[in-house]
């Protein structure tokens with residue numbers, strides 16, 4: 658990147674602010690001293706999920722919501738709280754600024770948050786996500802709570 662005023666290449670970042678939509682950087686030219694802002698936008702369409710078998714598909718928030726809502730079915734947890742959790746998860750994924758995320762990374766993120774909200778929902782989700790083979794897997798997971 659060059660300075661838009663004098664084309665000098667030596668720039669300093671004086672301030673950096675992250676948001677779910679992108680990263681704003683305040684830059685200062687080391688030659689002419691002028692300041693300007695750059696905005697690195699993370700397009701919502703550009704996030705891809707890499708599945709266990711290596712397949713790649715576009716990040717789908719509805720799918721994330723469905724999976725999470727299923728785990729919370731009939732649990733005494735406010736819808737608001739669940740929605741907030743989903744927002745936080747999406748934000749955390751996008752904030753990293755990468756274009757790809759592994760399903761395992763999303764899964765771990767979800768489980769970490771669920772564990773704090775509702776243990777039953779957590780076990781339900783973990784059983785599907787971790788593909789529990791038998792009752793001993795459940796027992797092990799419950800012991801860790």
Ligand SMILES: [Zn+2]
Pocket residue numbers: 660661662663664665686687688689690691
């Ligand atoms: Zn300059």
